[in-house]
Amino acid sequence: MTDRFYVTTPIYYVNDRPHIGHAYCTVLADAARRYQALCGRRTYFVTGTDEHGQKVEQAAHKRGIDPQTHVDELHAAFKNLWPELGCDPDQFIRTTEPRHKAVVQRALQQLWDAGLIVAREFEGWYSTAAERFWTEKELVDGKCPDTGLPVVRLKEKNYFFLMSRYQQRLIAAIERGLQPRLPMEQSADPEREVLEIVPPGRANEVLGFLRQPLQDLCISRPKERLKWGIELPFDNDYVTYVWFDALLNYVTAVGGLGADPPGAGNRAAPAQDGRTPFETWWPSVTHFLGKDILTTHAVYWPTMLMALGLPIPRRMLATGWWLIDDTKMSKSLGNVVSPLSLKDKYGSEVLRYFLLREMPVGQDANFSEEALVRRNNSDLANDLGNLVQRVIALCVKNFDGKVPPPPDRRPSAALGEAIAYGTWLVNGTLPLQGSGMAQPIVETALQFKLHRTLADTMQLVQHLNGVLTSDAPFKTVREDKDAAALTLYHVLEGIRFAAHLLSPALPVASLEILRRIGWAHGVKPLAGLRWGDLEGGQSVVEGPPLFPKFEWIAPAASAAAAAPGAGAGAGAGAGAGAGAGAGAGAGAGTGAEAAPAAPMLPDVDISVFSQADLRVGLVLSAEPIPKSKKLLKLQIDLGEGQPRQILSGIAETVAPADLLGKQVLVIANLPPRLMMGLESRGMLLVAADAEGKRVPLHPARAVPNGSGVN
Numbered sequence: 025m026t027d028r029f030y031v032t033t034p035i036y037y038v039n040d041r042p043h044i045g046h047a048y049c050t051v052l053a054d055a056a057r058r059y060q061a062l063c064g065r066r067t068y069f070v071t072g073t074d075e076h077g078q079k080v081e082q083a084a085h086k087r088g089i090d091p092q093t094h095v096d097e098l099h100a101a102f103k104n105l106w107p108e109l110g111c112d113p114d115q116f117i118r119t120t121e122p123r124h125k126a127v128v129q130r131a132l133q134q135l136w137d138a139g140l141i142v143a144r145e146f147e148g149w150y151s152t153a154a155e156r157f158w159t160e161k162e163l164v165d166g167k168c169p170d171t172g173l174p175v176v177r178l179k180e181k182n183y184f185f186l187m188s189r190y191q192q193r194l195i196a197a198i199e200r201g202l203q204p205r206l207p208m209e210q211s212a213d214p215e216r217e218v219l220e221i222v223p224p225g226r227a228n229e230v231l232g233f234l235r236q237p238l239q240d241l242c243i244s245r246p247k248e249r250l251k252w253g254i255e256l257p258f259d260n261d262y263v264t265y266v267w268f269d270a271l272l273n274y275v276t277a278v279g280g281l282g283a284d285p286p287g288a289g290n291r292a293a294p295a296q297d298g299r300t301p302f303e304t305w306w307p308s309v310t311h312f313l314g315k316d317i318l319t320t321h322a323v324y325w326p327t328m329l330m331a332l333g334l335p336i337p338r339r340m341l342a343t344g345w346w347l348i349d350d351t352k353m354s355k356s357l358g359n360v361v362s363p364l365s366l367k368d369k370y371g372s373e374v375l376r377y378f379l380l381r382e383m384p385v386g387q388d389a390n391f392s393e394e395a396l397v398r399r400n401n402s403d404l405a406n407d408l409g410n411l412v413q414r415v416i417a418l419c420v421k422n423f424d425g426k427v428p429p430p431p432d433r434r435p436s437a438a439l440g441e442a443i444a445y446g447t448w449l450v451n452g453t454l455p456l457q458g459s460g461m462a463q464p465i466v467e468t469a470l471q472f473k474l475h476r477t478l479a480d481t482m483q484l485v486q487h488l489n490g491v492l493t494s495d496a497p498f499k500t501v502r503e504d505k506d507a508a509a510l511t512l513y514h515v516l517e518g519i520r521f522a523a524h525l526l527s528p529a530l531p532v533a534s535l536e537i538l539r540r541i542g543w544a545h546g547v548k549p550l551a552g553l554r555w556g557d558l559e560g561g562q563s564v565v566e567g568p569p570l571f572p573k574f575e576w577i578a579p580a581a582s583a584a585a586a587a588p589g590a591g592a593g594a595g596a597g598a599g600a601g602a603g604a605g606a607g608a609g610a611g612a613g614t615g616a617e618a619a620p621a622a623p624m625l626p627d628v629d630i631s632v633f634s635q636a637d638l639r640v641g642l643v644l645s646a647e648p649i650p651k652s653k654k655l656l657k658l659q660i661d662l663g664e665g666q667p668r669q670i671l672s673g674i675a676e677t678v679a680p681a682d683l684l685g686k687q688v689l690v691i692a693n694l695p696p697r698l699m700m701g702l703e704s705r706g707m708l709l710v711a712a713d714a715e716g717k718r719v720p721l722h723p724a725r726a727v728p729n730g731s732g733v734n
């Protein structure tokens with residue numbers, strides 16, 4: 025088993041705003057990496073953005089700017105998001121970096137020189153949206169199978185990678201990957217190389233696909249159709265297919281194919297044991313990716329590497345999708361959930377825990393904010409947070425605020441079971457009665473079943489709560505202080521174990537828990553974790569609740585509750601404030617209550633109101649207007665095919681970046697107006713804050729762009 029773990033996420037397309045589906049993959053990779061480190065492995069973690077291709081080119085043209093400026097702006101939405109969600113990648117790679125372009129061109133040249141890329145006259149069905157050709161057979165009802173959009177018949181010269189040559193070798197590698205208990209080392213021998221696809225059901229899907237003859241892969245796009253890509257070094261009338269470029273990022277990131285190290289702000293892959301960084305980290309890699317991009321990863325990528333004479337990736341893990349009402353979340357459906365707004369409302373640790381605990385790795389799961397609130401309240405606030413709070417309070421009250429040294433006595437049956445369970449979870453060695461389906465942490469975490477790892481750890485927390493109830497130290501302390509000391513010491517030890525095991529999901533809260541229970545050494549590798557190492561006499565620290573409870577108010581209920589109060593605009597604002605603010609104890613609710621009541625206007629007939637065409641729109645871009653303190657220039661998607669430019673006087677209350685990817689309410693049938701020399705085609709609905717400044721309104725949950733408002 026190798027002691028190194030290189031983990032990657034897909035590099036995200038910059039033309040999309042990050043949503044909870046993207047956030048999940050990176051949070052999962054981040055937590056998996058932390059578990060590996062906890063189990064003693066050296067780790068390296070890479071994420072980044074995929075910046076070439078037709079969609080990016082088109083998006084830039086729409087904005088009237090060049091693609092490089094566009095991607096320089098947009099990649100930051102991803103790069104800046106990860107630290108907000110507690111993710112700590114070593115490197116953020118961008119495919120427009122010169123060092124990556126050099127790698128892609130080197131790979132292309134090598135394959136061309138070896139005769140593994142050839143020119144062919146080709147005719148097929150081309151999908152602009154999917155940026156690829158399809159065969160007649162692959163079309164679904166004559167449309168692109170990926171996007172469902174129309175395709176066009178195109179005939180042109182293109183360059184093909186002879187992928188079909190590697191079909192049998194790939195099948196053999198994937199079949200080897202289905203064997204249980206494989207060593208993690210990749211073999212340099214093509215006869216023994218392994219591609220493990222997790223979960224195994226997905227490996228069988230790929231094998232099913234590979235039962236059909238494999239086509240060669242078209243890896244070029246004529247520049248007359250697409251300019252925004254990496255030029256073929258042997259024909260400068262063409263750029264390369266965006267996937268050929270994107271997949272190579274995994275090699276560039278660790279210095280393969282002569283890549284330069286990453287720029288400032290990244291931790292370059294360290295070289296170890298006299299090897300180069302690439303030899304150190306490749307191919308002991310695990311690619312995390314969504315099930316929709318498994319074919320590109322499990323078929324294109326290993327065959328490209330085979331042709332380049334490089335080892336194939338050792339493992340890939342395909343995740344399921346986050347769904348909204350059983351439908352995949354996507355920008356085009358306008359049902360995306362923003363990770364940043366959830367983080368702002370509930371905090372990054374709660375969001376991380378929810379994403380990791382709620383979705384069984386590899387399967388789909390429905391997203392709902394209500395489920396997030398429920399998870400927080402039951403697991404984090406009730407079970408874990410209260411446990412820590414209660415034990416510390418007992419130590420403060422009865423043991424001078426110190427960890428009581430454990431007296432030399434036999435623990436109660438319940439306590440004995442909790443100790444055995446906790447030790448077994450970490451060490452996996454003790455025989456255990458009634459452990460149910462739990463597995464030691466090293467097994468579930470190293471197999472990436474992180475939902476199980478968390479569930480099993482929370483079972484330890486529940487055991488400890490049970491011990492507090494059955495051993496009742498708050499009572500025994502009066503007549504048998506040693507009995508209480510014994511219980512409290514071991515419950516604190518259990519908390520120390522749980523905090524270690526939860527630390528990959530809750531990196532900040534775990535450290536805080538350890539600090540509060542008097543453990544000054546931070547999170548230690550599991551191999552060094554021994555029950556009984558917590559020293560008696562250390563001071564415990566009281567503090568505010570670790571995980572405040574939230575009150576869940578369904579959006580419809582909150583709107584209805586607010587409606588009778590202050591008229592439509594103010595009512596919606598107050599409703600949203602109460603929903604968000606109640607549990608969090610944030611200022612939103614209070615602020616809304618303090619606003620002076622605006623005098624009511626005289627009654628009007630409903631027909632007056634219904635003449636205004638009110639719509640929901642998605643903010644695609646937001647920027648300040650030079651020389652204007654109040655105005656922002658917004659591009660808003662109202663589901664009309666083309667975004668609208670709307671100017672709104674909200675610059676004093678909201679930063680442009682905070683509006684990106686959010687839905688707003690718009691009066692869509694006002695005549696165009698010129699402001700500061702710019703045309704505005706519509707008006708944003710806003711509420712006035714206490715100082716009369718404009719605060720934009722947002723729907724309580726995502727609805728399709730262009731939805732009517734009444």
Ligand code: MSP
Binds near residue numbers: 035045271312344
């Ligand atoms: N740029 C390519 C990846 C190239 S990797 C060499 C790409 N980008 S993407 O931004 O469209 O998607 C990135 C990842 O987000 C994919 O793994 C995809 O499965 C994932 N998700 C997008 N929507 C998702 C959900 N609703 N739920 C979970 N993950 C989903 O593809």
